Amino acid sequence: MNVAVVSCSLRSTPRSYVLACDVADRLRELGAEVAFHDLREYDLDLRGTPGAPDSHGANEIRASLKQANAILVAAPVYNFDVNAAAKNLVELTGGAWEDKVVGFLCAAGGRASYMSVMGLANSLMLDFRCIVIPRFVYATGDDFENDGTEEMRVGSAGIEERIRELAQAAMRIGGALASTA
Numbered sequence: 757m758n759v760a761v762v763s764c765s766l767r768s769t770p771r772s773y774v775l776a777c778d779v780a781d782r783l784r785e786l787g788a789e790v791a792f793h794d795l796r797e798y799d800l801d802l803r804g805t806p807g808a809p810d811s812h813g814a815n816e817i818r819a820s821l822k823q824a825n826a827i828l829v830a831a832p833v834y835n836f837d838v839n840a841a842a843k844n845l846v847e848l849t850g851g852a853w854e855d856k857v858v859g860f861l862c863a864a865g866g867r868a869s870y871m872s873v874m875g876l877a878n879s880l881m882l883d884f885r886c887i888v889i890p891r892f893v894y895a896t897g898d899d900f901e902n903d904g905t906e907e908m909r910v911g912s913a914g915i916e917e918r919i920r921e922l923a924q925a926a927m928r929i930g931g932a933l934a935s936t937a
């Protein structure tokens with residue numbers, strides 16, 4: 757099983773990056789081959805900028821997503837949506853998402869934005885026929901120890917469990933679809 761994990765926050769100490777690292781660890785424990793992409797390490801132009809989809813970084817991530825049986829997106833919630841970098845990634849890599857199993861891990865400032873991932877989830881289902889894992893992770897600052905520091909890690913048993921369940925669901929659903937391909 758190949759699973760791509762994409763960390764979409766561009767901040768220096770992102771909570772969603774901590775979620776991404778945690779789910780990558782859980783996936784490896786379950787035997788997955790994990791391709792980890794931290795968007796801070798890519799200088800991706802916005803879609804619409806001439807040449808943006810053909811940049812080295814966009815090509816690298818597109819190839820990795822194409823290979824994956826499942827894609828897990830760890831993203832911040834901005835303005836009741838995922839951040840623009842996450843959406844731009846989809847705009848740049850488009851067809852690589854076709855028929856993929858996709859799961860989400862969201863970092864947010866408060867509890868009120870719980871359904872913010874649905875815009876991206878809907879577009880992935882409608883545009884690329886993605887199978888969206890209904891169980892997703894939604895964490896706020898209270899769910900982390902040493903929040904906002906380099907030592908930050910998941911500090912809530914509930915979120916740890918949700919991450920484990922998301923990893924298991926990605927393996928189970930991704931594996932089942934791969935075996936029928």
Ligand SMILES: Cc1cc2nc3c(=O)[nH]c(=O)nc-3n(C[C@H](O)[C@H](O)[C@H](O)COP(=O)(O)O)c2cc1C
Pocket residue numbers: 765766767769770771772773831832833834835836837863864865866867868869
């Ligand atoms: C421009 C902007 C918009 C935001 N919009 C929301 C929002 O709509 N709902 C929310 O709960 N938090 C919102 N937040 C807070 C972030 O979701 C929160 O800081 C989160 O930890 C960011 O993810 P990261 O730590 O992975 O970068 C916003 C933050 C910024 C900078």
